Amino acid sequence: MAVANDKQREPFFVGYFNKIPAPLVPFLAIACGMFVAGMGLLSFSLATTANDPGDGRFVWNRVEMTGIITTEPYPVLYAPDAETGEPTAFLLSGQGKRGPGVGRTLEDGMAVLAGGVLLKRGSIDMIQLAGGERGVKPANGGTGTPPEGFAPPEPVSLGRWRLTGEICDGKCYQGAMRPGRGLAHKACASLCLIGEIPTVFVSTGNVEGEEFFLLADKDGKAAPDAIYDLLALTVSLEGEVERRGNLLVFKADFDTAELL
Amino acid sequence: MSVKYVPVTWNRNKLIYDLVLIAGVVLYIYVYLMVAPAFQAVTRPPDGAILRMQAFGSCAFVMLSVILCIGPLARLDRRFLPLLYNRRHFGVLTCAVAFVHASYVLGWYFAFSPVDPYVAMLSSNTSFGQVQGFPFEALGIAALLILLILAVTSHDFWLAFLTPTVWKAIHMSIYLCYALVVMHVALGYLQSAENPVFAVVVGASVLTVSGLHFAASRIPARAEPERLEEGGTGWVVAGDVADIAEKRGITFDVPGGERVAIFKYDGKLSALTNACAHQNGPLGEGKIIAGCVTCPWHGFQFDPASGRAPAPFTDKIATYRLKLDGSRILLDPRPNPPGTHVDPVTIPDELAKVT
Numbered sequence: 001m002a003v004a005n006d007k008q009r010e011p012f013f014v015g016y017f018n019k020i021p022a023p024l025v026p027f028l029a030i031a032c033g034m035f036v037a038g039m040g041l042l043s044f045s046l047a048t049t050a051n052d053p054g055d056g057r058f059v060w061n062r063v064e065m066t067g068i069i070t071t072e073p074y075p076v077l078y079a080p081d082a083e084t085g086e087p088t089a090f091l092l093s094g095q096g097k098r099g100p101g102v103g104r105t106l107e108d109g110m111a112v113l114a115g116g117v118l119l120k121r122g123s124i125d126m127i128q129l130a131g132g133e134r135g136v137k138p139a140n141g142g143t144g145t146p147p148e149g150f151a152p153p154e155p156v157s158l159g160r161w162r163l164t165g166e167i168c169d170g171k172c173y174q175g176a177m178r179p180g181r182g183l184a185h186k187a188c189a190s191l192c193l194i195g196e197i198p199t200v201f202v203s204t205g206n207v208e209g210e211e212f213f214l215l216a217d218k219d220g221k222a223a224p225d226a227i228y229d230l231l232a233l234t235v236s237l238e239g240e241v242e243r244r245g246n247l248l249v250f251k252a253d254f255d256t257a258e259l260l
Numbered sequence: 261m262s263v264k265y266v267p268v269t270w271n272r273n274k275l276i277y278d279l280v281l282i283a284g285v286v287l288y289i290y291v292y293l294m295v296a297p298a299f300q301a302v303t304r305p306p307d308g309a310i311l312r313m314q315a316f317g318s319c320a321f322v323m324l325s326v327i328l329c330i331g332p333l334a335r336l337d338r339r340f341l342p343l344l345y346n347r348r349h350f351g352v353l354t355c356a357v358a359f360v361h362a363s364y365v366l367g368w369y370f371a372f373s374p375v376d377p378y379v380a381m382l383s384s385n386t387s388f389g390q391v392q393g394f395p396f397e398a399l400g401i402a403a404l405l406i407l408l409i410l411a412v413t414s415h416d417f418w419l420a421f422l423t424p425t426v427w428k429a430i431h432m433s434i435y436l437c438y439a440l441v442v443m444h445v446a447l448g449y450l451q452s453a454e455n456p457v458f459a460v461v462v463g464a465s466v467l468t469v470s471g472l473h474f475a476a477s478r479i480p481a482r483a484e485p486e487r488l489e490e491g492g493t494g495w496v497v498a499g500d501v502a503d504i505a506e507k508r509g510i511t512f513d514v515p516g517g518e519r520v521a522i523f524k525y526d527g528k529l530s531a532l533t534n535a536c537a538h539q540n541g542p543l544g545e546g547k548i549i550a551g552c553v554t555c556p557w558h559g560f561q562f563d564p565a566s567g568r569a570p571a572p573f574t575d576k577i578a579t580y581r582l583k584l585d586g587s588r589i590l591l592d593p594r595p596n597p598p599g600t601h602v603d604p605v606t607i608p609d610e611l612a613k614v615t
């Protein structure tokens with residue numbers, strides 16, 4: 001028959017009446033308790049299993065460095081190491097999502113006094129240049145003469161490699177954001193690259209112990225627009241790796257790009 | 261059931277409901293932001309803004325999953341019905357939590373750039389042609405827009421304004437919203453998550469939501485009732501007086517697909533359409549309270565004899581004619597126009613005593 005007799009005996013709840021039928025109270029209390037406790041538990045397990053964002057960070061003290069700028073594929077400052085005098089590479093960026101050359105002209109071989117704050121991650125530091133003259137001005141009291149006997153390192157080819165890893169924007173990866181990589185961060189990284197922040201490649205394997213590369217196209221120029229579709233994904237690329245002092249440059253042939 | 265639409269009519273049940281909701285959300289966010297960081301195995305803690313966008317984003321996802329479970333749960337076990345009653349507050353709160361998530365994304369990932377954040381949000385990733393790296397933000401934005409529309413139209417004013425059918429159709433887009441959110445998560449955060457816990461949670465949500473809906477859809481249809489033509493007039497046998505408990509109803513499928521609710525009260529029987537004028541709630545599973553058929557979903561009331569809501573309300577539903585053949589209830593399956601008064605059938609004393 002068309003009847004559910006058992007249903008007719010069940011307690012009946014009407015939301016706008018103030019009384020919840022007594023037999024329902026324990027059931028609903030347990031349901032509510034489980035909801036609240038479940039929220040707490042889920043939150044804890046999701047929060048504690050998030051990715052390690054790494055140790056990239058800003059060091060909020062102004063630093064000044066005298067050195068020589070190279071502009072390909074992206075502006076890099078080479079300054080003599082305080083102890084060894086060896087040329088040490090510093091990646092450069094402007095404020096926010098702006099490249100180091102936004103609002104100023106950086107020429108290859110320019111000797112400058114660069115000022116700003118450091119972004120530290122791994123073995124390469126980045127300088128976020130201050131605005132205007134406080135960021136970049138001709139070295140040695142405005143004369144533009146390089147430190148004596150100092151020159152940027154000559155590139156040394158380390159051969160052709162196929163590397164697997166992630167294309168990132170150099171600044172967020174360096175610690176401007178933590179985490180500053182991964183798909184959730186992709187749009188942010190695109191914005192950085194649009195703003196001329198240097199593009200870097202973080203490999204899963206290493207070349208001479210390094211997993212961090214400045215990314216160029218196969219001619220050593222800034223990475224092409226093809227990177228936007230590859231950004232923040234696991235990709236594999238082939239190209240020449242070049243050592244320039246302590247910095248490795250990956251001159252990738254983007255025709256060989258494969259999404260993994 | 262307000263004629264004069266006030267934003268929300270509060271009572272103790274709604275208050276408890278909302279307090280439990282808020283307690284759940286506050287606990288979730290508190291644990292994510294204040295407790296869990298001490299237990300994270302990280303070299304350096306994530307940015308506060310990113311932690312907050314994760315906290316609010318995942319919270320909204322969990323809330324949406326729970327919301328979608330309430331409907332089928334209530335169908336599977338009627339003790340969950342009270343959770344259905346105030347579900348729209350749950351929806352509005354979820355919308356607010358999702359909105360906070362979006363604000364943090366906008367104010368962090370899309371900030372610090374010479375490009376306007378809103379322009380950046382829509383233009384910075386255009387890899388629409390690929391699955392990996394798909395601009396999953398667009399899916400999130402679409403889901404948030406749906407949540408906003410549902411939240412804005414959640415009030416009964418819109419229900420009356422749009423008519424229940426249109427309103428219900430619009431609010432079914434919560435399923436589209438859920439699908440968009442699942443894709444938003446699966447193509448976004450999940451792709452880079454190294455730990456499988458998040459994937460397990462997303463998978464469990466999808467399985468639970470779809471599993472419960474599947475189970476609820478499999479509740480066996482009511483047994484086919486005995487249908488006797490009464491002398492060619494079309495009257496059918498709809499049941500037996502003894503089948504109905506006092507102040508309760510039974511539901512009966514008339515030939516042609518309509519569903520009728522038959523109520524027994526004060527020694528009388530009346531029949532109405534089973535579909536509540538509010539949101540098609542199952543009136544046959546309701547109860548006679550203060551002389552009125554009361555809907556189990558949100559408590560709309562109708563006079564059993566006329567199908568009219570008590571004054572000052574104006575809702576009307578169809579009534580049906582009944583007669584008795586011994587203890588058998590006979591029903592004329594042709595509905596009367598909504599609000600038509602039909603004299604209740606009086607149950608003879610000897611039958612009334614049986615129950």
Ligand code: FES
Nearest residue numbers: 536538539541555
């Ligand atoms: S469906 Fe809402 S009160 Fe009946």
